[in-house]
Amino acid sequence: MTRLADKAAQNLAAVREKKPLIHNITNFVVMNYTANALLAMGASPVMAHSQGEVEEMVAFAGALVINIGTLEDDWLTSMIKAGKKASQQKTPIILDPVGSGATTLRTYAAKKIIAETRLSVIRGNASEILSLRNEDSQTKGVDSIHSVDDAAQTAKVLAEELKTTLAITGPVDLVTDGKRVIRVANGHPLMGYVTGSGCTATATIGAFLAVDQNPLSATATALAFFGLAGEVAGQKAHAPGTFMIRMLDALYTISPEELNAGCQIEESN
Amino acid sequence: MTRLADKAAQNLAAVREKKPLIHNITNFVVMNYTANALLAMGASPVMAHSQGEVEEMVAFAGALVINIGTLEDDWLTSMIKAGKKASQQKTPIILDPVGSGATTLRTYAAKKIIAETRLSVIRGNASEILSLRNEDSQTKGVDSIHSVDDAAQTAKVLAEELKTTLAITGPVDLVTDGKRVIRVANGHPLMGYVTGSGCTATATIGAFLAVDQNPLSATATALAFFGLAGEVAGQKAHAPGTFMIRMLDALYTISPEELNAGCQIEESN
Amino acid sequence: MTRLADKAAQNLAAVREKKPLIHNITNFVVMNYTANALLAMGASPVMAHSQGEVEEMVAFAGALVINIGTLEDDWLTSMIKAGKKASQQKTPIILDPVGSGATTLRTYAAKKIIAETRLSVIRGNASEILSLRNEDSQTKGVDSIHSVDDAAQTAKVLAEELKTTLAITGPVDLVTDGKRVIRVANGHPLMGYVTGSGCTATATIGAFLAVDQNPLSATATALAFFGLAGEVAGQKAHAPGTFMIRMLDALYTISPEELNAGCQIEESN
Numbered sequence: 073m074t075r076l077a078d079k080a081a082q083n084l085a086a087v088r089e090k091k092p093l094i095h096n097i098t099n100f101v102v103m104n105y106t107a108n109a110l111l112a113m114g115a116s117p118v119m120a121h122s123q124g125e126v127e128e129m130v131a132f133a134g135a136l137v138i139n140i141g142t143l144e145d146d147w148l149t150s151m152i153k154a155g156k157k158a159s160q161q162k163t164p165i166i167l168d169p170v171g172s173g174a175t176t177l178r179t180y181a182a183k184k185i186i187a188e189t190r191l192s193v194i195r196g197n198a199s200e201i202l203s204l205r206n207e208d209s210q211t212k213g214v215d216s217i218h219s220v221d222d223a224a225q226t227a228k229v230l231a232e233e234l235k236t237t238l239a240i241t242g243p244v245d246l247v248t249d250g251k252r253v254i255r256v257a258n259g260h261p262l263m264g265y266v267t268g269s270g271c272t273a274t275a276t277i278g279a280f281l282a283v284d285q286n287p288l289s290a291t292a293t294a295l296a297f298f299g300l301a302g303e304v305a306g307q308k309a310h311a312p313g314t315f316m317i318r319m320l321d322a323l324y325t326i327s328p329e330e331l332n333a334g335c336q337i338e339e340s341n
Numbered sequence: 342m343t344r345l346a347d348k349a350a351q352n353l354a355a356v357r358e359k360k361p362l363i364h365n366i367t368n369f370v371v372m373n374y375t376a377n378a379l380l381a382m383g384a385s386p387v388m389a390h391s392q393g394e395v396e397e398m399v400a401f402a403g404a405l406v407i408n409i410g411t412l413e414d415d416w417l418t419s420m421i422k423a424g425k426k427a428s429q430q431k432t433p434i435i436l437d438p439v440g441s442g443a444t445t446l447r448t449y450a451a452k453k454i455i456a457e458t459r460l461s462v463i464r465g466n467a468s469e470i471l472s473l474r475n476e477d478s479q480t481k482g483v484d485s486i487h488s489v490d491d492a493a494q495t496a497k498v499l500a501e502e503l504k505t506t507l508a509i510t511g512p513v514d515l516v517t518d519g520k521r522v523i524r525v526a527n528g529h530p531l532m533g534y535v536t537g538s539g540c541t542a543t544a545t546i547g548a549f550l551a552v553d554q555n556p557l558s559a560t561a562t563a564l565a566f567f568g569l570a571g572e573v574a575g576q577k578a579h580a581p582g583t584f585m586i587r588m589l590d591a592l593y594t595i596s597p598e599e600l601n602a603g604c605q606i607e608e609s610n
Numbered sequence: 611m612t613r614l615a616d617k618a619a620q621n622l623a624a625v626r627e628k629k630p631l632i633h634n635i636t637n638f639v640v641m642n643y644t645a646n647a648l649l650a651m652g653a654s655p656v657m658a659h660s661q662g663e664v665e666e667m668v669a670f671a672g673a674l675v676i677n678i679g680t681l682e683d684d685w686l687t688s689m690i691k692a693g694k695k696a697s698q699q700k701t702p703i704i705l706d707p708v709g710s711g712a713t714t715l716r717t718y719a720a721k722k723i724i725a726e727t728r729l730s731v732i733r734g735n736a737s738e739i740l741s742l743r744n745e746d747s748q749t750k751g752v753d754s755i756h757s758v759d760d761a762a763q764t765a766k767v768l769a770e771e772l773k774t775t776l777a778i779t780g781p782v783d784l785v786t787d788g789k790r791v792i793r794v795a796n797g798h799p800l801m802g803y804v805t806g807s808g809c810t811a812t813a814t815i816g817a818f819l820a821v822d823q824n825p826l827s828a829t830a831t832a833l834a835f836f837g838l839a840g841e842v843a844g845q846k847a848h849a850p851g852t853f854m855i856r857m858l859d860a861l862y863t864i865s866p867e868e869l870n871a872g873c874q875i876e877e878s879n
Contacts, residue, residue: 099388100369100372100388100638101372101373101376101388102373103638103639103680104373104639104640104642104643104805104806105373107639107805107806108803108804108805108850108851108854111802111803111804111805111850112803112849112850112851117805118709119637119638119639119679119680120680120681120709120713121680121682122680122681122682122683122715124683124714124715125681125713125714125715125716128712128713128714128715129712129713132712141388142372142388142389142390142391143389143391143394144390144391145391145393171387171389174397174398174401175389175394175397175398176393176394176397177391177393177394177397178394264380265377265380265381265593266377266380267373267376267377267380267386268373268376310594311381311589311590311591311593311594312377312380312381312589312590312593313377313381313585313586313587313588313589313590313593314586314587314590316377316586316589316851317586317851317852317854317855318851318852319851320849320850320851320854321849321850321851321852322849324803324849324850324851325848325849368657369638369641369657370641370642370645370657371642373642374642410657411641411657411658411659411660412658412660412663413659413660414660414662440656440658443666443667443670444658444663444666444667445662445663445666446660446662446663446666447663533649534649534650534862535646535649536642536645536646536649536655537642537645579863580650580858580859580860580862580863581646581649581650581858581859581862582646582650582854582855582856582857582858582859582862583855583856583859585646585855585858586855
């Protein structure tokens with residue numbers, strides 16, 4: 073735990089120093105908030121989705137964030153195109169499979185992106201992540217999960233099947249690469265009342281992936297930072313409008329030392 | 342009036358308890374604010390517009406909100422597709438005919454949606470609503486309206502022609518199903534300085550339609566709630582940036598009891 | 611300087627009095643913030659990009675704002691269409707060449723808009739503006755600029771080549787029509803932490819162009835107003851979330867007299 077807290081502080085300092093360009097192909101609802109969050113934490117966001125430029129744009133980027141909310145067919149083509157280019161260049165990619173499992177199009181899109189690109193991380197809620205299973209998966213469904221340990225076991229199996237790091241976020245976030253399991257307890261209930269909280273957590277992981285080659289520690293430390301920003305915002309704000317603005321403030325003001333002291337990351341197995 | 346105040350409180354409590362999924366096909370400008378407003382009041386927003394998924398998505402929804410701002414041809418096709426599915430399933434639909442009357446495309450789109458779907462409510466400003474008249478309409482134009490009573494009379498005739506409930510919002514909102522006429526006096530001048538105030542009022546009606554089968558009372562009580570949120574925000578905020586954030590706060594903090602006490606709904610004829 | 615300060619006050623008062631309709635074809639990230647900023651300062655924003663309505667819409671507008679962020683092919687067609695109509699009608703047009711120079715598509719799009727429409731103003735950062743040079747340009751590149759005077763000289767030459775007014779924004783903004791050079795020193799460092807600060811500065815210039823026929827003074831005074839709003843916001847806000855909301859407040863609250871007293875505009879040559 074101490075080592076991950078140190079790593080969190082180190083990653084935040086590195087984002088602020090290197091200001092990595094984060095290329096986002098994300099949904100219309102959260103574009104503004106995500107861009108503001110990335111700027112606040114010290115990264116450089118760019119949003120670009122045209123098939124005519126995504127390959128050129130991602131070549132400059134420290135990480136690629138793909139988010140399938142408000143999906144259109146053309147956008148999926150661009151996501152794959154950008155993802156293939158990023159894969160070739162070993163630029164880390166994170167997928168947010170928004171709504172996978174809810175509609176056929178979203179599940180199809182998420183699985184296609186998984187099949188055709190080299191993902192470092194996938195972040196979603198439990199049902200989104202479990203919808204990514206293959207037909208012959210050994211992974212159990214949401215209904216069969218009765219405890220936190222069940223969830224951890226299921227996530228480990230699925231991470232191995234999908235050959236990537238998985239982050240299942242909720243009151244306690246679970247991060248696993250199929251071998252190690254890390255839990256992150258930072259966060260605040262009002263985060264659930266801000267649209268794109270999850271999407272912005274994904275973008276934050278993108279920024280940390282640009283400065284930390286280990287997807288597991290990049291993901292866990294990013295989630296701790298994002299959750300701590302929620303806690304700091306929640307100290308002064310008691311309703312979602314003010315809260316979402318204070319979260320942007322907190323992403324800017326939290327120092328690496330405060331993150332080191334405040335992050336609640338625990339490794340189990 | 343007392344009964345509508347009670348109904349307002351009851352509807353708000355029902356939204357918070359049932360957390361209805363509100364499917365929005367809306368414009369790019371207001372997506373984020375609308376989603377945050379729906380979350381703040383206790384509903385569950387989803388934004389999805391792809392022809393490949395709108396029918397599947399709307400099947401889960403408690404109401405469908407169609408808003409023709411920043412319109413594109415493809416989007417209109419999706420709106421009709423989602424609207425037809427919702428009509429079949431008796432899921433309430435509300436239309437916001439943004440800019441109808443201003444351009445040929447918008448007027449055409451609004452009329453096409455009216456013709457091809459079963460709308461519960463249409464909300465707009467006076468000129469948007471009057472642009473929806475048919476050629477052989479008995480309804481008088483904006484220029485011929487010289488008093489609040491004129492407006493009420495015109496709205497009643499048009500509601501009957503269009504076979505739906507109409508909400509004409511302004512300093513005092515007018516709601517009519519062609520038989521009854523309700524006026525809602527809640528609101529604050531700064532609401533006119535926040536982009537998408539009207540669009541978000543429409544989405545709020547969508548949330549109330551998901552818990553109240555009577556379009557007239559759902560619409561009037563939703564507008565009272567939304568207007569009261571403006572009043573609460575205006576008590577502390579004196580400029581539009583702070584005001585729009587405090588409105589989100591108020592949508593979250595106003596209790597059913599406060600809404601009962603604060604709503605200014607009056608039925609006339 | 612005194613005359614430009616007077617002009618700034620006069621332009622702001624005129625925007626508030628005439629409430630000009632500003633037609634924006636802009637990117638998804640900033641649409642909401644830009645619309646809110648235009649409303650806050652007293653203008654009437656409309657966002658419309660469909661090929662089926664841009665000509666009709668721009669016919670009502672006091673100015674057209676074209677911004678190539680999150681560009682798609684279809685949108686470029688609409689930008690040209692709206693731009694040609696505005697050119698015919700002598701409606702002022704301002705271009706924000708977001709990302710020109712970064713990708714081939716963006717540079718191509720910016721140059722095509724310049725070639726096919728009659729632009730009053732182009733606003734960007736130094737590298738965006740310099741990317742607009744023709745092959746046989748006399749203008750020096752970014753690398754060869756070693757002082758503020760170098761930059762002014764380069765901008766003057768380029769403004770003459772492009773036959774338009776150029777605004778290169780940064781810590782000190784430079785505005786030139788190829789003959790006169792004006793520097794605007796208003797602003798605040800937190801503006802760089804708000805997504806779409808530049809885009810919204812462009813839209814502010816659009817609003818001022820709608821009330822001031824001189825592109826040079828419209829641009830300089832709009833940038834002074836926008837920068838002063840940043841300064842006012844920065845007096846109370848120390849982090850980007852709160853800051854961006856207070857900027858909207860300041861665009862609403864700053865009076866013409868306060869702008870006259872606070873603007874830092876200096877003409878050199």
